[in-house]
Amino acid sequence: MSIEQLAETAQAMVAAGKGIIAIDESTTTIAKRFAGVGIENTEENRRAYRELLLATPNLSDYISGAILFDETLRQSTKAGVPFAKHMADHGIIPGIKVDKGPQPLAGFPGEVVTEGLDGLRARLEEYYKLGARFAKWRAVINISDDIPSGTCIEANSHALARYAALCQEQGLVPMVEPEVIMDGSHDIDTCFEVTEVTLRSLFGALYEHSVLLEGTILKASMVLPGTTAAEQASVEDVAAATLQCLKSTVPATLPGIVFLSGGQSDEDATAHLNAMNQMGPNPWPLSFSYGRAMQSAALKLWSQDLVNNYAKAQQTVYERAKANGLAALGQWKS
Ligand code: 13P
Numbered sequence: 001m002s003i004e005q006l007a008e009t010a011q012a013m014v015a016a017g018k019g020i021i022a023i024d025e026s027t028t029t030i031a032k033r034f035a036g037v038g039i040e041n042t043e044e045n046r047r048a049y050r051e052l053l054l055a056t057p058n059l060s061d062y063i064s065g066a067i068l069f070d071e072t073l074r075q076s077t078k079a080g081v082p083f084a085k086h087m088a089d090h091g092i093i094p095g096i097k098v099d100k101g102p103q104p105l106a107g108f109p110g111e112v113v114t115e116g117l118d119g120l121r122a123r124l125e126e127y128y129k130l131g132a133r134f135a136k137w138r139a140v141i142n143i144s145d146d147i148p149s150g151t152c153i154e155a156n157s158h159a160l161a162r163y164a165a166l167c168q169e170q171g172l173v174p175m176v177e178p179e180v181i182m183d184g185s186h187d188i189d190t191c192f193e194v195t196e197v198t199l200r201s202l203f204g205a206l207y208e209h210s211v212l213l214e215g216t217i218l219k220a221s222m223v224l225p226g227t228t229a230a231e232q233a234s235v236e237d238v239a240a241a242t243l244q245c246l247k248s249t250v251p252a253t254l255p256g257i258v259f260l261s262g263g264q265s266d267e268d269a270t271a272h273l274n275a276m277n278q279m280g281p282n283p284w285p286l287s288f289s290y291g292r293a294m295q296s297a298a299l300k301l302w303s304q305d306l307v308n309n310y311a312k313a314q315q316t317v318y319e320r321a322k323a324n325g326l327a328a329l330g331q332w333k334s
Helices: 003-013 027-037 043-054 083-089 120-129 150-169 188-208 235-247 266-278 292-304 310-327
Strands: 019-023 063-068 093-097 102-104 112-114 134-141 173-180 217-220 257-259 286-290
Touching: 003 063, 003 093, 003 134, 003 173, 019 043, 019 292, 019 310, 027 043, 027 292, 043 063, 043 083, 043 292, 043 310, 063 083, 063 134, 083 093, 102 134, 112 134, 112 150, 120 150, 134 150, 134 217, 150 173, 150 188, 173 188, 188 235, 235 266, 257 266, 266 286, 266 292, 266 310, 286 292, 286 310, 292 310
Parallel strands: 019 063, 019 286, 063 093, 093 134, 134 173, 173 217, 217 257, 257 286
Antiparallel strands: 102 112
16 A cells, blocks of 8 residues: 555545544444434444435535444445445545444543554454545543543553554554543643643654554544533634644644544534634644534434435435535534
8 A cells, every 4th residue: 555545545535625424333332322312223223324324415515434333334225235335436435443442441440541453454454355445543531630641641542553553554544533522520721731632642652653644634522621611612712722732733744634523512513613714724624523413413303204204314414514514614604
């Protein structure tokens, strides 16, 4: 795999006015989302729901790629076309979540480290053959009174760097995702400090593991006050703090940054992204890789009538993609 091909894929992922839809919920996570709206968690319902999302008419107007879960990459449309082929045929780059999820970090109560490095090389080789061209690994950094510890941040950065190097060896663009979790009563300054130290550690580890930044995408969390913080922040404050944090930690050679929504409302996720792009020019394209903020409305509608609301649910996916695509250009109007 050439450096040029990795860089080309990375650039296509953050093409102007386009972003990524994250539909890579593990079977346990989608079970929670389905339970929330009363849908039974069967393999066929998971397949049908992912088809609804991926077959949204004209999705590629605003979507460059989609992140799938292992099961979905092996599934097909009702007409028998493998999802990866359907996506490639419709201008959507197939991506795959490859981590095995966070596990408690021994000796550090309340902290987690993401697992999944064992056997990863062989899995990536297979995913490439199945059509994936980028991969995602999510690290989870929790904030509370005495956490995160330096040990937790270093352990997660090390795993992210090893994963990223393996991805590039196998021809996949690594999307590195260190998610600083919104839960908690901490203020926005605490989130800033934690995000800053996390990103510094991550880019140090990527450098030490010879990861090519030109062929890497950062999936970042925004700098926000905790969900139960006494003082919430304005859209402008969140955008300014996030930009300042990224500018002081992320090298300009990175082809792009996409954000996770992390539990923000659909409207907030779009407004924050839009504000950051209006404050530009920035060193990198800033776009989205939203899961919940892309899907929640569609899932709710679909659950109310699996047959008659199918097209309406797809329409909401398109509308969310359009709003966020415009926000990636700083052109969204509420
Ligand atoms: P949310 O946008 O729902 O946070 O999901 C994005 C994602 O892929 C988290 O890993």
